[in-house]
Amino acid sequence: MAVPKTKKNLVKNPMSSGAKAKAPARVRAKPKVAVWKFASCDGCQLSLLACENELLDVVGEIEIAYFLEATTSVIKGPYDISLVEGSITTEHDVHRIRKIRQQSKKLITIGACATSGGIQALRNFADVDDYIRAVYARPDFISTLRTSTAIQEHVPVDYELRGCPINKLELLEVINATLNHRTPNIPHVSECMECKRKGTVCLMVAKGTPCLGPVTQAGCGNVCPSMNRGCFGCFGPSEASNGLALARQLEKLGMSRMEVRDYFRSFNANSVAFKKISEAYD
Amino acid sequence: MATEKKKKPAVPAAKANGPKKAAPVKAQSKKTVTRTIQVDELSRVEGEGALFVRIKDGEIKECKFRIVEPPRFFEAFLRGRSYMDVPDITARICGICPMAYLMGAQQAMEMALGIQITQPIRDLRRIMYCGEWIESHVLHAAMLHAPDFLGLDDVLKLAATNKQVVVNALRLKKLGNDILEVIGGRAIHPINTRVGGFYKIPSKKALRGLMDELKWGIDASIEIAKLFGTFDFPDFEYDYHCVSLKHPNEYAIVEGDVVSNRGIHIPVSDFHKVFQESHVAHSTALRGSVRDTGEPYLTGPNARYNNNYDQLSKLSKEVAKEVGLGAVCNNPFKSILVRMIETAYACEEALRLIKKYEEPDVAYIEGTPRAGEGFGMTEAPRGVCYHSYKLDHNGRVLKAVISSPTAQNQPQIERDLLGVVERSMDLDEKALKWRCEQTIRNYDPCISCSTHFLKLTMVRE
Numbered sequence: 123m124a125v126p127k128t129k130k131n132l133v134k135n136p137m138s139s140g141a142k143a144k145a146p147a148r149v150r151a152k153p154k155v156a157v158w159k160f161a162s163c164d165g166c167q168l169s170l171l172a173c174e175n176e177l178l179d180v181v182g183e184i185e186i187a188y189f190l191e192a193t194t195s196v197i198k199g200p201y202d203i204s205l206v207e208g209s210i211t212t213e214h215d216v217h218r219i220r221k222i223r224q225q226s227k228k229l230i231t232i233g234a235c236a237t238s239g240g241i242q243a244l245r246n247f248a249d250v251d252d253y254i255r256a257v258y259a260r261p262d263f264i265s266t267l268r269t270s271t272a273i274q275e276h277v278p279v280d281y282e283l284r285g286c287p288i289n290k291l292e293l294l295e296v297i298n299a300t301l302n303h304r305t306p307n308i309p310h311v312s313e314c315m316e317c318k319r320k321g322t323v324c325l326m327v328a329k330g331t332p333c334l335g336p337v338t339q340a341g342c343g344n345v346c347p348s349m350n351r352g353c354f355g356c357f358g359p360s361e362a363s364n365g366l367a368l369a370r371q372l373e374k375l376g377m378s379r380m381e382v383r384d385y386f387r388s389f390n391a392n393s394v395a396f397k398k399i400s401e402a403y404d
Numbered sequence: 405m406a407t408e409k410k411k412k413p414a415v416p417a418a419k420a421n422g423p424k425k426a427a428p429v430k431a432q433s434k435k436t437v438t439r440t441i442q443v444d445e446l447s448r449v450e451g452e453g454a455l456f457v458r459i460k461d462g463e464i465k466e467c468k469f470r471i472v473e474p475p476r477f478f479e480a481f482l483r484g485r486s487y488m489d490v491p492d493i494t495a496r497i498c499g500i501c502p503m504a505y506l507m508g509a510q511q512a513m514e515m516a517l518g519i520q521i522t523q524p525i526r527d528l529r530r531i532m533y534c535g536e537w538i539e540s541h542v543l544h545a546a547m548l549h550a551p552d553f554l555g556l557d558d559v560l561k562l563a564a565t566n567k568q569v570v571v572n573a574l575r576l577k578k579l580g581n582d583i584l585e586v587i588g589g590r591a592i593h594p595i596n597t598r599v600g601g602f603y604k605i606p607s608k609k610a611l612r613g614l615m616d617e618l619k620w621g622i623d624a625s626i627e628i629a630k631l632f633g634t635f636d637f638p639d640f641e642y643d644y645h646c647v648s649l650k651h652p653n654e655y656a657i658v659e660g661d662v663v664s665n666r667g668i669h670i671p672v673s674d675f676h677k678v679f680q681e682s683h684v685a686h687s688t689a690l691r692g693s694v695r696d697t698g699e700p701y702l703t704g705p706n707a708r709y710n711n712n713y714d715q716l717s718k719l720s721k722e723v724a725k726e727v728g729l730g731a732v733c734n735n736p737f738k739s740i741l742v743r744m745i746e747t748a749y750a751c752e753e754a755l756r757l758i759k760k761y762e763e764p765d766v767a768y769i770e771g772t773p774r775a776g777e778g779f780g781m782t783e784a785p786r787g788v789c790y791h792s793y794k795l796d797h798n799g800r801v802l803k804a805v806i807s808s809p810t811a812q813n814q815p816q817i818e819r820d821l822l823g824v825v826e827r828s829m830d831l832d833e834k835a836l837k838w839r840c841e842q843t844i845r846n847y848d849p850c851i852s853c854s855t856h857f858l859k860l861t862m863v864r865e
Contacts, residue, residue, distance in 0.1 A: 160474075163498050164499045164500060165496075165499020165500075165502070166499070168500060171543065171547070171577075172577075172581060174574040174577055174581070175578065177574060178567075178570070178571070178574075186558075186560070192547070192548070193557050193559075193560070194551075194557040195557040211474045212474045215474065240496070241476075241481075241493060241496045242476040242477065244481035245477055245480070245481060266474060266475060286496065287499060287592040342590075343590075345595050346589070349589045349595060349596045349604040350603045350767075351595060351596070351598075351603040351604075381486070384485060384486065384489060388492075388493065
């Protein structure tokens, strides 16, 4: 898959004004939004389709220029906003993301894969030669990179939206803010703040349940703690988090060093702050 | 991106409606006529897939449905992880059908650790799974697949002509997501499920709050089924080997034995003794087949319908009859009808279970780590999804094997394509390409799922 650029790929989108050539000067063209997929589970771009109550309103304000999961029609770039899901795991994708960057005024990554490499970045911690020795089939059929990396390791990114998966309300806020040239109102505080706001009793203090809330960015809607489950870090590290202090506390709660390592090594394993802890506990 | 080959004859001007990803290309010589149908980027499917068909002198020489999604190696990196981590990690194989991975892995771990779940936990899982069927089936049938039958590019164009059906479909999809949210805490990648049960028992009040919408959902999905019943379906049937779960007392969703319409009846643990997966050059997904014969088989809505029709509700059967389906449906294009019938059934079933729901005393049954082996299988919206894990004495994974429905269906999709192309030779390039894409979309292929269990075979820097 690559950026469509040939003439025959150009199809007039019926959502636009309908004029075949250029729209009349006084009619302001709708901003063009493209959605791109790299290595991922599709859950984050699905969040856009999961805006059931808002979907028809949203697409009334924008022009969906490229969204392969939802539509066959394709409009050529440049795009006002590119939403990018997934991580970079192949040589081909390294080139593809560069082309997409060239055609995008604003490039926003959505989700843990695009923002930190995702769960597939667990390969970054493995001895890949061991994998090869262990595995068989037909090596010649597959080509892939040794690592799974975030989009910003390859091209400049204008905004990174966290989450595994993202919160659809935050997605709407980021699209809205970007279209209106303002900074998205997305908190970078820790999940602890969400517990306090929601009145959720601290699981770690009250029940001794291990929780990554103190070092994880808020935004999920407090889903785990309010269901009696310790946070497991879907939204990645919060600003200025002190992961090592939390890791020591987790040990005091009875977790083994290996358990602490694995706790930090999941959907945001390759984020700088979490990686530091999991490697210290390796 | 369109791949171009050799000489390019005049391509019919693209109209507003029709497949556009790549232009069909004809390479002609004096004696032979070769037609190539090539689609490099399939749209309205989940993940990255491609299609290649080569026809020479009216004979199909090559027909490949390629899965080009980059592999993510779940089976490799699950090794060494605790049994408790596995369901949440495997859920990330697919954002559309996370339940198939959460439940399959949980069942397998419960088997390995000897955990017996209680009836209320089982019921809650079935209700949640109904939510996933509703959400996934409606997304596919109404928003991704229906435009094919109307010659439209996407659901937004459908909204321009028939807004009410799209509004209803979105509301239905939301209903599915709401069920997942009420019980699972989150619609995409639910967080409230765990090995042994749930972190928090959902309240009776919260579940009962879904009842009115479910009653509406039954009517709405029947109405959509009837509307789709008026589509002009391509005349194509195939004598499928249908593989599904079967449960003695209910239309199988969350558990059962593996059965087929050709006499297979085995426990889930024997799945890979009877079925196999192999690896070919043109695809990053493994491909399923029957071990004895090497023949493809079908899993998914039509297979379930054909194997378990008797266990559908009275109302579902009436709707099926009304839209022209008998007890067997072998036209893959009519899977869109079966999906809507299953949606109506899922609404009915969730409603029935919610009515009798009482909050259980315990949210989960605790397990003690031990060495063992476990198997799990559920009916994902796209078909059976198999899990097997070997654990060491600390409950850490020694070996993981996961078979997704799309990987299993891949060879059957190619068979269908062959048959459809054979019968559609008289169509022009554009129409034929559209028909091929539609044939693949019959399967609602979930391509992320199908590749993500591939074992790491090579790394090139």
